[in-house]
Amino acid sequence: MSPGCADAPIRKERGQREVFCGLTGIVWLHRKLQDAFFLVVGSRTCAHLLQSAAGVMIFAEPRFATAIIGERDLAGRADLDEELDRVVGRLLARRPDIKLLFLVGSCPSEVIKLDLARAAARLSRLHAPAVRVLAYSGSGIETTFTQGEDACLAALVPTLPEERRAAPPSLLVVGALADIVEDQLRRLFEGLGIAPVRFLPPRRSAEMPPVGPGTRVLLAQPWLGETMRALEERGARHLPALFPLGAEGTTAWLAAAAAAFGVPEGRFRAITEPGAERARKAVERQRPLLAGKRLFLFPDSQLEVPLARFLHGELGLVPVEVGTPYLHRAHLAPELALLPAGTPLVEGQDVDAQLDRCRTLLPDLVVCGLGLANPLEAEGFTTKWSIELVFTPIQGYDQAADLAELFARPLVRRTRLVA
Amino acid sequence: MELTLWTYEGPPHVGAMRVATALRDVHYVLHAPQGDTYADLLFTMIERRPARPPVTYTTFQARDLGRDTAELFQNACRAAFERFRPAALLVGASCTAELIQDDPGGLATALDLPVPVIPLELPAYQKKENWGAAETFYQLVRALAGPHAPPPGTKRPPRPQGRKPRANLLGPTALGFRHRDDPQEVEKLLDLLGVEVAVVAPLGASVADLARLGEADLNVVLYPEIGLPAARYLERTFGQPWTKTVPIGLGASRDFLREVADLLGLDPEPAIARVAPRARWWSLSVDSTYLTGKRVFVFGDATHAIAAARVAREELGFEVVGLGTYSREFAREVREAARAIGLEALVTDDYLEVEAAIAELAPELVLGTQMERHVAKRLGIACAVISAPVHVQDFPARYAPQMGAEGANVLFDTWVHPLMMGLEEHLLQMFREDFEFHDGAPPSHLAATGPARPRPPAEPVPAAAEGSVRWTPEAEKELAKIPFFVRGKARRNTERFARERRLPVITLETLYEAKAHFGR
Numbered sequence: 001m002s003p004g005c006a007d008a009p010i011r012k013e014r015g016q017r018e019v020f021c022g023l024t025g026i027v028w029l030h031r032k033l034q035d036a037f038f039l040v041v042g043s044r045t046c047a048h049l050l051q052s053a054a055g056v057m058i059f060a061e062p063r064f065a066t067a068i069i070g071e072r073d074l075a076g077r078a079d080l081d082e083e084l085d086r087v088v089g090r091l092l093a094r095r096p097d098i099k100l101l102f103l104v105g106s107c108p109s110e111v112i113k114l115d116l117a118r119a120a121a122r123l124s125r126l127h128a129p130a131v132r133v134l135a136y137s138g139s140g141i142e143t144t145f146t147q148g149e150d151a152c153l154a155a156l157v158p159t160l161p162e163e164r165r166a167a168p169p170s171l172l173v174v175g176a177l178a179d180i181v182e183d184q185l186r187r188l189f190e191g192l193g194i195a196p197v198r199f200l201p202p203r204r205s206a207e208m209p210p211v212g213p214g215t216r217v218l219l220a221q222p223w224l225g226e227t228m229r230a231l232e233e234r235g236a237r238h239l240p241a242l243f244p245l246g247a248e249g250t251t252a253w254l255a256a257a258a259a260a261f262g263v264p265e266g267r268f269r270a271i272t273e274p275g276a277e278r279a280r281k282a283v284e285r286q287r288p289l290l291a292g293k294r295l296f297l298f299p300d301s302q303l304e305v306p307l308a309r310f311l312h313g314e315l316g317l318v319p320v321e322v323g324t325p326y327l328h329r330a331h332l333a334p335e336l337a338l339l340p341a342g343t344p345l346v347e348g349q350d351v352d353a354q355l356d357r358c359r360t361l362l363p364d365l366v367v368c369g370l371g372l373a374n375p376l377e378a379e380g381f382t383t384k385w386s387i388e389l390v391f392t393p394i395q396g397y398d399q400a401a402d403l404a405e406l407f408a409r410p411l412v413r414r415t416r417l418v419a
Numbered sequence: 420m421e422l423t424l425w426t427y428e429g430p431p432h433v434g435a436m437r438v439a440t441a442l443r444d445v446h447y448v449l450h451a452p453q454g455d456t457y458a459d460l461l462f463t464m465i466e467r468r469p470a471r472p473p474v475t476y477t478t479f480q481a482r483d484l485g486r487d488t489a490e491l492f493q494n495a496c497r498a499a500f501e502r503f504r505p506a507a508l509l510v511g512a513s514c515t516a517e518l519i520q521d522d523p524g525g526l527a528t529a530l531d532l533p534v535p536v537i538p539l540e541l542p543a544y545q546k547k548e549n550w551g552a553a554e555t556f557y558q559l560v561r562a563l564a565g566p567h568a569p570p571p572g573t574k575r576p577p578r579p580q581g582r583k584p585r586a587n588l589l590g591p592t593a594l595g596f597r598h599r600d601d602p603q604e605v606e607k608l609l610d611l612l613g614v615e616v617a618v619v620a621p622l623g624a625s626v627a628d629l630a631r632l633g634e635a636d637l638n639v640v641l642y643p644e645i646g647l648p649a650a651r652y653l654e655r656t657f658g659q660p661w662t663k664t665v666p667i668g669l670g671a672s673r674d675f676l677r678e679v680a681d682l683l684g685l686d687p688e689p690a691i692a693r694v695a696p697r698a699r700w701w702s703l704s705v706d707s708t709y710l711t712g713k714r715v716f717v718f719g720d721a722t723h724a725i726a727a728a729r730v731a732r733e734e735l736g737f738e739v740v741g742l743g744t745y746s747r748e749f750a751r752e753v754r755e756a757a758r759a760i761g762l763e764a765l766v767t768d769d770y771l772e773v774e775a776a777i778a779e780l781a782p783e784l785v786l787g788t789q790m791e792r793h794v795a796k797r798l799g800i801a802c803a804v805i806s807a808p809v810h811v812q813d814f815p816a817r818y819a820p821q822m823g824a825e826g827a828n829v830l831f832d833t834w835v836h837p838l839m840m841g842l843e844e845h846l847l848q849m850f851r852e853d854f855e856f857h858d859g860a861p862p863s864h865l866a867a868t869g870p871a872r873p874r875p876p877a878e879p880v881p882a883a884a885e886g887s888v889r890w891t892p893e894a895e896k897e898l899a900k901i902p903f904f905v906r907g908k909a910r911r912n913t914e915r916f917a918r919e920r921r922l923p924v925i926t927l928e929t930l931y932e933a934k935a936h937f938g939r
Contacts, residue, residue, distance in 0.1 A: 016495070017478045021454025041420075043514035043543060048429040049457045061424065068421045071544045074518075083420035090422055107452045107515035110481065140454025141481040141515070352502060371459030371471065378469030 005339040010327055015350025018371050019300060019325050020053065021140030022148025023104060027054040028391060029152055030063045032176045033201050035099040038064040039091065040138070041084065041116060042106030053387075063098070065091065069108055084119055085126070092131060099130070100205035102152065105137035132205070134159065144325040146223035146301045146390065149176060153200060156208070157230035160200075163212025171197045171257055172209055172236065174228070175221030178393035179203070185244075185396060188254060191271035194261045200227075211236050216260045218253060220244060220395060222335075223302040225328045242334045244395040245303075245403060246310040247279035252334070275397035282401030283314050286408040291316030293411070296363035298372060299323040299349050300386040307367070307389065309338045315404055319343050320361045323354060365407060382410045425770050425790055427745035427808055431541035431551025432513045433458050434645075438555040439509055440472040440593035441621040442629075445559075446505035448496045450488070450516035450523050453478040465811050466594050475499040479516070489521045496527050500534070506626035507563065508532060509555065511539035535626075537562045549644040549720065550748060552592055556621055557648035563629040568656045575658035578636055584614045584683045586637040587653075589661075590646030591622035596723065596807040597821045598622055599814070601641055604823030608666060609639075611690035612680055633657035637682055641665065641822070644720055644746055667726035669696055669827045670733050696824040698831035702735055710835065716741040716782040718765070718773055718791050719806025721749030723821070725756045727786045727805045730830055732760065740780050741765060743773065745788075770794070781908045784838060789813070799907065801837035888917045890925045897930055912937045 023046055026038040040046045047066035054062070067087045072078040084103075092098060101123070103116045116135035123133040136155035138148040153174065163170065171194050173185065182199055189197045198209035213235035219228060221243070228238055241256035242249040251272055258268045295317040297304040304324040311317040319339065323346045329336075339345075346354070351372075358366060358381070366376055366383045373385040384407050394403040432449060439447040440462055449455065456476050462468045477495045479488050500508060510527040524538025537558050541551045578584060586609055591598035602619045609616060617635035618628045632638075638653055638661040640646040650661040660682045666675035673691050680687035701707060715737040717727045721744045731737040743765030744753040750766040757764035765776050774794045777785060785795040785802040789810040795802035804813060805821075819833075820826040890898070901909050909930075916933035917925050 015478075016456075016476055017453040018456050018459065019453055020457055021452065023454065024457075044423075044426060044428075044430040044547065045432075045455060045514050045543070047423045047426045048433065049454060051425055052457055052461060065422055065424045068423050069544060070421060071542070073420055074544055078420070080420070087420050087422045107454065108518060111484070111515055111518045139481075140452035141479065141484070144453065352498075369460075370464050371456060372463070374463040374467060374469060375471045 004337045004341055005343055005345060006333060006337040008336065008339075008341070008343070008345055010329075010345045010347050013346050013348040013350045013353070015348075015353060017144070017325070017349040018298070018351040018369060019349070020145040020369070021049070021107070022138035022143030022145065022151055023049060023106065023140075024053050024145055025138060025148030025152060026050060026064045026104065028176055029149060029201065032203065033100065033205065034203055035097060035205050036063065036102060037091065037095060037098040037100070038102045038104055039088065040064070040066040040104045040106055041109045041114060042066055042069065042104075043108045044068055046106045046108075063095075069112075074112065080114060081119060081122070085123065088123055088127075088133070092127060096130075099132065101127075101131055101133045102155070103133065103135040104148075104152075105135065105139050107139045107141050110137060110139045110141055132159070144302075146221070146303075147226075147326070149221070150224050150226045153224065154226040154230045156201065157211070157227060157234060160208050160234070161210040163210040163214055165212075167210075167212065167214050169214040169216055169261065170195075170210075171261065172200060172211065172215050172217050172231070173197065173220050174200045174217055174231070175219055175224055176201055177220050177395055181393045181395050181399060184398055188271060188275070189257070192254070192258055192261070192263045192268060194257055194263065213237075216257070218257055219331060221303075222306055222328065222331060223326075225331065228331070238331075240331070240334060242309070242338070243303075243306040245306050246314045246400045247276045247283060247397060248313055249306065249310055250279065250395070250397050250400065251276050272397075279397040279400035280314075283404045285401070286404040287315055289408050289411055290404070293317050293364040294361070295319045296358050296361060296366045297322050297324075298354065298358075298366065298368035298386070299325040299346070300367075300369050301390050302326060302328075303386075303389055304367070305332050305335045305339070305345075308343070309335045310403070311407060312340060313338055314400075315407070317365070317407075320363050321346060321354075321357060323347075323349065325349070365411065367407075382414050384410050423769075427768050427770070427788065427790065428548035429458070429461075429808075430514055430543050431546045431548060431554070432511060432539075432543065433461070434548040434551025434553070435509065435511060435539055435541060435555040436462075436472055436474055437548075437552050437592040437594045438559065438621045438645075439474060440468070441591065441598075441623070442473075442559075443623065443625045444506040445509055445626060446473045446475065446499050446503045447509040447511070448475045448492070448499050448523070448527065449477070449511060449513055450492050450521060451476045451478070451513035452480070452515050455513050455515075461594055465809060466814055467811075468593070472593070473503065473505065475503075477516070484519065488516075488519060489526055492521055492523055493526050493530060496530055496532070500530075500532050505534060507535045507537060507559070509537050509539055509559070511541055512543075514543035517543050535562055549746065552645045553648050556589075556592075556645060557652055559621070559629055560632060560649040561652055563626055564632040564653070565656065567630060567633055573658075584612075584637065584685070585617040585635040586614050586639050586679070587617050587632055587635045587659075588619040588639045588641055589650055590640055590642035590644075591619065592642075592645060593622065594807075594809060595622075595642065595645075596720075596805075596809055596813055597819060598642070600818050600820035601822040601826070603818075604820040604826050605639060605641065605666060607825075608672060608676060608690075608694070608823050609679065611693050612676060612683075612685055612687065614679060614683065614685075633659065635659065637661070637679065639679070642722055644722060644749065665722050665726055666822045667723070667826060668730035668734055668830065669694065669699055669824075670729060671726060672823055672827065694824050696827035696831075698734070698827040701828075701831050707736075707835075710838070711736045713737045713784055713838065714740045714780070714782040715784045715786060716777050716780055716791075717805070718743045718745075718785075718787040720744060721746040721753050723806035724753060726821075727830075728756060728760065730827075731786065731834075734827070735831070735834065737784070740782050741776055743767065743776070781911055783905075783908075784834065786834065803834045803837055888914055888923060888925055891927070893927050894925045894930050897927055909934070 120133040120135035136151040211234045215236035239256040242252040244250040244253040308319040308322045321344045327347045373383045462472045510523040527536045638650045640650045653659045664675040666672040677687045724744045742757045745768040754764045770790045786805045913933040
């Protein structure tokens with residue numbers, strides 16, 4: 001018999017989905033890729049979504065914008081290619097610091113079948129060598145929330161430089177991480193003697209990592225199915241592992257790299273044990289509050305399965321439903337094996353039916369999106385809004401306690417406020 | 420195609436959502452992809468509503484497009500009706516569904532539901548949020564009050580003897596700027612005249628309330644951006660007059676009482692005498708003397724921008740140096756208001772243009788939206804928010820109307836507090852050379868713990884940019900003695916003065932000549 005939920009059935013649900021579209025990924029991708037600009041080709045709704053999701057970052061002129069398709073464009077009175085060239089020209093004239101421009105497809109641009117890949121190739125020729133132009137889709141008819149990052153990175157993969165033929169194996173960490181997390185992980189890999197280690201996306205477009213048959217890939221995020229497939233096409237190999245959430249997850253994630261690079265067991269322990277111990281101790285502090293609490297996860301970022309594994313394994317919560325917008329069985333296999341057998345797993349969503357189940361199960365803690373959090377609180381549930389899990393550094397040993405604290409805080413708050 | 424960094428208004432279906440969410444018992448089935456569900460968080464997070472907006476999204480995906488999205492829509496309608504049992508159903512499409520042309524109105528009508536179905540045609544590639552809200556409200560009123568209309572040409576019967584006159588308040592929605600609190604203040608104003616409120620709509624109204632809109636004697640249009648088409652329809656259909664004055668500020672509140680009294684044949688004077696906000700005396704008191712002639716830039720939706728310009732001039736004694744709006748539908752009204760005070764209105768929805776105008780005018784206070792708040796912050800200018808688009812800050816826990824007497828008090832406080840208090844400004848001027856008062860000194864209550872910041876060196880002279888002039892060291896030093904909050908303006912004015920006179924160097928003399936020239 002296989003352990004945990006490794007072979008558990010996954011219920012697919014269809015109905016109203018209450019999740020962001022892939023455009024939302026721009027909010028963190030533009031912070032990571034510091035000389036890139038994201039131009040959504042879409043509608044006023046797209047612009048309004050980005051603004052609402054990223055409202056806090058208004059202080060600087062943002063490195064993302066929307067080319068809003070108008071009535072003239074749709075009626076064929078304006079040539080869409082010419083319009084796009086004009087808008088991009090205006091944008092690049094205003095922002096000479098931009099080295100990499102993404103044309104991001106949206107629901108409307110997909111429906112009218114606007115070929116942004118072709119437009120990107122044309123604009124790349126036009127603005128070479130100062131600016132490279134790429135295209136990907138963040139549309140809500142094709143992507144859900146974090147899948148936007150997958151589409152973006154997958155679009156980058158074919159443009160990555162070719163690794164030298166004789167190059168020794170290299171490690172590529174894929175998925176946007178906060179700079180501070182990236183630096184911590186870099187130090188750990190250094191300690192383990194793994195080199196070279198590169199990150200995708202890099203901080204600057206001139207630092208694109210080379211890729212080839214010697215490339216070993218650790219996924220830092222669970223939503224990178226397409227990117228991994230594209231990397232495999234370039235010869236790279238995936239190192240299956242838990243995701244680096246919590247002490248256990250981080251150790252297993254590092255161990256996958258250590259095994260691939262032949263790091264001796266003693267060295268691995270010497271390098272990872274101090275961090276792991278620190279993380280365990282810090283996480284342990286939240287355990288009395290969280291152990292035994294029943295947990296319901298609404299689908300949001302695809303982090304749900306690794307989160308449930310961490311919250312169950314290291315803090316003793318009991319997942320009563322784990323919803324996720326999309327479940328990549330292969331990439332999540334190690335995670336699923338660690339979930340308690342019988343955990344209800346739901347892929348997709350029918351939000352009203354799911355709310356009914358939540359009301360029946362009466363969990364102690366609900367992890368959900370911003371549209372549902374306050375209404376559930378008003379019904380008496382304690383919630384953790386999930387978007388914070390995407391915007392906050394949560395990976396690695398030294399963030400494990402922060403991650404635990406994110407879930408403890410709403411419960412602590414409930415106990416502090418006098419009724 | 421239009422390049423947009425930040426927008427003042429969302430798409431028109433968000434306007435429809437604001438109306439649906441404001442009403443008590445309608446449901447809105449929106450043909451839209453999953454990403455459009457972000458709009459829920461505007462209501463649950465920004466406005467902190469304790470319930471989800473009454474909206475069902477079909478959330479069709481790419482794989483549905485080749486198949487039957489129409490069936491998906493019908494199933495969603497049926498399920499939403501069964502679950503929520505609304506008294507009326509609104510149906511429509513967002514931008515993406517508009518392109519696939521499924522005809523939500525026809526599809527929903529074909530379901531033969533036992534409640535009114537109101538189809539919304541909101542052209543997403545032409546129109547915006549406020550227009551969408553106005554159109555939705557108008558369609559609702561037409562569909563629900565319309566059936567109770569008298570035959571065309573019927574004269575409105577006189578009000579029965581002994582019955583108090585009644586007014587509807589039209590326009591407040593969910594997610595509106597202080598729409599939550601304004602109706603209460605306007606109700607107080609009307610009460611001074613002995614006028615009762617019949618229906619407030621859409622905020623808090625039911626379908627049954629909308630059906631009886633035609634019964635009132637008068638419609639008060641609180642927010643023309645949203646309430647005007649419905650008011651015009653009610654005037655045409657039921658012969659109800661409607662008010663043009665928006666009672667923001669003391670003067671407008673009194674004008675509003677006059678207008679209502681005039682429309683209903685009442686005497687306004689006793690009521691006018693009883694509108695006495697504290698703000699009036701606050702403005703007359705000596706601490707407010709320093710407010711005189713403060714240069715103010717005003718930008719917002721048309722209603723709030725026009726009102727703010729009047730209050731700023733007439734009730735606070737400010738000088739309005741710029742006035743603009745993003746409400747293109749009301750550009751004419753704003754242009755007129757600007758012309759009346761000798762200005763050219765700025766009508767744009769490009770926030771970069773607004774930012775450029777603010778930077779150029781260098782006002783001392785910006786009265787704008789959240790966008791202008793960020794611009795002002797960047798430019799180091801005081802700012803108060805007067806209009807949507809809204810932010811979580813625009814939903815304070817306390818009662819904070821903009822209209823009526825209490826509204827006038829709220830305006831005084833929120834506009835004056837970002838500025839330095841009169842006595843404080845005066846003391847800073849007096850003691851600006853003082854060792855504890857210089858610009859770099861920490862606030863006095865932090866002096867014990869705060870870092871003792873060294874006195875900052877005088878601002879460096881900016882590199883001789885195109886058309887710029889040089890400052891002598893003496894003039895530069897003198898400039899540094901001017902309090903920091905007016906120094907930027909002094910520098911710009913002096914440089915402009917020098918440029919206009921083709922002076923290559925700014926001396927002490929130039930500085931004071933410029934001061935005399937621009938002095939008020």
